[in-house]
Amino acid sequence: MVNFLLLGSESGYIKGVGLQSHKQIFQYQCESAANCCSFISSSSVAFGTKDGKVWLFDLQARQPVTI
Numbered sequence: 001m002v003n004f005l006l007l008g009s010e011s012g013y014i015k016g017v018g019l020q021s022h023k024q025i026f027q028y029q030c031e032s033a034a035n036c037c038s039f040i041s042s043s044s045v046a047f048g049t050k051d052g053k054v055w056l057f058d059l060q061a062r063q064p065v066t067i
Contacts, residue, residue, distance in 0.1 A: 008034030
């Protein structure tokens with residue numbers, strides 16, 4: 001079960017914030033503004049950036065996955 005909020009920002013960051021703790025769990029700097037983000041599973045998310053790229057991010061490794 002996912003217990004954090006996933007946020008994408010115009011400043012180019014993808015962030016995870018704990019629902020109970022209200023503290024930042026992770027942060028990743030994208031090359032461009034993050035326009036949308038969605039959970040794919042409990043251990044990965046997908047997000048799109050303003051430059052037209054789609055990313056898959058491994059939450060356990062806390063890094064993007066090469067597609």
